[in-house]
Each structure stands twice: as C-alpha cells, then as structure tokens.
Amino acid sequence: MTTTSTNTRREGYYDLEVNGETRVVLDPSLVTMGEPFHDTKFKAFETLREGRRMMMGDDPRLVKMPEKPRLLDFFRFRLAKPAINHLLQSAAKAQRSGQPEKIVMACLVHDIAIGGLFPGDHGYWGAQLIEPYVDEEISWAVRQHQAVRFFADESVGYSYPSAYTHFFGPDYVPPPYIQEAYKAAHAHRWYMSARMITVNDLYAFDPATTVAIEEFTDIIGRHFRQPDEGLGFDNSPVAHMWRAMIWPYNAL
Numbered sequence: 001m002t003t004t005s006t007n008t009r010r011e012g013y014y015d016l017e018v019n020g021e022t023r024v025v026l027d028p029s030l031v032t033m034g035e036p037f038h039d040t041k042f043k044a045f046e047t048l049r050e051g052r053r054m055m056m057g058d059d060p061r062l063v064k065m066p067e068k069p070r071l072l073d074f075f076r077f078r079l080a081k082p083a084i085n086h087l088l089q090s091a092a093k094a095q096r097s098g099q100p101e102k103i104v105m106a107c108l109v110h111d112i113a114i115g116g117l118f119p120g121d122h123g124y125w126g127a128q129l130i131e132p133y134v135d136e137e138i139s140w141a142v143r144q145h146q147a148v149r150f151f152a153d154e155s156v157g158y159s160y161p162s163a164y165t166h167f168f169g170p171d172y173v174p175p176p177y178i179q180e181a182y183k184a185a186h187a188h189r190w191y192m193s194a195r196m197i198t199v200n201d202l203y204a205f206d207p208a209t210t211v212a213i214e215e216f217t218d219i220i221g222r223h224f225r226q227p228d229e230g231l232g233f234d235n236s237p238v239a240h241m242w243r244a245m246i247w248p249y250n251a252l
C-alpha cells in the first residue's frame with residue numbers, strides 16, 4: 001500500500017520569531033507519525049546557535065496563563081472554541097433537563113481532551129485529567145462515555161448517532177476494547193451517569209446557541225476541587241497533563 005501525504009509545508013519543525021530571536025518548534029510525535037519527517041525532525045537540534053534555540057516556556061501565539069491556572073483559564077485560553085461551545089451546550093442541555101449537578105459537571109468536561117489534548121480515546125484522557133479534582137462518579141462517567149456513546153439505549157431515547165454514520169461510514173464497528181468497555185459500563189451501578197453524558201451530547205454543533213461559561217461557575221465551585229497551587233503545579237499524578245496545555249511546544 002502506498003500513501004501520499006498532501007501536507008508538504010511541514011518538516012516536523014518550524015521557526016517562530018520571538019522578541020527578535022528564533023525559537024524552533026518541534027511537532028509532537030503524535031502528529032508526525034506516518035509522515036516522512038517523523039524520523040528526521042530531530043535534526044532541528046542541529047540547527048541551533050546563538051539567537052536560535054528550541055521553544056521552551058510561553059509561546060507568544062498563546063495567551064499567557066495565570067501563575068495558578070484554574071479550570072476556567074483552560075476554557076478561556078487553551079481549549080479549541082468549537083469544543084468549548086460543545087461542552088457548554090451539552091452542560092446547558094443537561095441542566096435544563098433537570099439533571100443533577102454531578103451530571104452537568106460531567107457534561108461540562110466530557111470532551112475536554114478533544115479541545116486540549118487529542119481526539120482519539122478522548123474519554124480516557126479527559127477522565128484522567130480531571131480525576132484528582134472531581135467525584136469518582138464524574139470521572140468514571142467521562143471515561144465510560146468513550147464506549148457508551150457507540151451503543152443505543154432506547155430506554156432513554158438514545159439511538160446510534162447519525163453523525164457517526166456520517167463520520168465513520170455505515171459499516172464502522174467499534175473495536176473489541178470499546179465493546180468490552182461498553183459491556184462492563186452497562187453492568188455498573190453508575191451506567192446511567194455515563195449514559196446521561198451521551199444523551200446530552202450534541203452531535204451537531206449549533207453555532208446559533210451560545211452559552212456563557214459563567215453560567216457554570218457555581219457548579220464548578222461545588223464539583224471541581226481547584227488545587228491551591230493551580231492546575232499543573234499541584235504535584236498531582238496528572239499535573240504534567242495540564243502543563244502540556246500550558247506549554248504545548250516545550251521541546252523537552
């Protein structure tokens with residue numbers, strides 16, 4: 001099988017001018033796999049000299065984060081806008097349909113990894129990211145929505161999303177690990193919490209509906225334990241994952 005990439009601009013690293021000096025930005029390996037420069041991009045290190053160094057620390061293209069970042073700072077300054085809208089709309093839908101605050105909180109962060117880290121397995125990444133700061137049921141539900149959303153539950157009016165037929169084709173079958181995860185989640189006492197994420201998930205982005213993040217300030221205050229040191233600096237097992245969003249292009 002031969003494949004051709006149409007992405008000819010990139011070679012796995014590029015220059016950024018910062019205060020009259022050059023910072024070389026290295027593409028993370030997750031986005032260069034399969035590209036011819038995946039194995040050669042580290043040549044960037046051989047191009048360095050005075051005034052030309054690797055990118056470390058604040059990236060001028062991004063808003064500088066506060067010293068002690070809080071969840072809302074990541075919403076405001078880091079997550080991709082469509083993902084933020086999607087999260088806000090899902091949380092608003094859950095709230096308006098009378099779901100408990102825990103479910104609203106889960107909806108508010110269920111796709112946080114799509115907006116800030118990676119789309120694949122985003123339920124697992126997202127759950128890990130929030131785990132130290134939320135009730136176990138919330139992170140459990142976020143983790144399980146990864147699998148649960150692929151399976152219908154007519155008892156709550158959830159059908160297989162037509163968007164997925166469009167995204168993945170009519171013949172797409174979730175891999176065995178997802179099917180196993182779904183079976184286990186279905187048998188769990190918190191199954192409905194994960195299911196409610198999928199019920200309130202909006203598979204069609206509605207640009208006409210804007211929801212203000214401030215609507216959820218109180219729920220975040222009650223259900224997300226912000227560390228005093230700030231997300232990324234509390235020495236938790238996931239602090240580095242938040243720092244990855246603060247400084248996404250740190251070279252090493």
Ligand SMILES: [Fe+2]
Pocket residue numbers: 110111122123145
């Ligand atoms: Fe999701």
Ligand SMILES: [Fe+2]
Pocket residue numbers: 086090110111201202
């Ligand atoms: Fe979603």
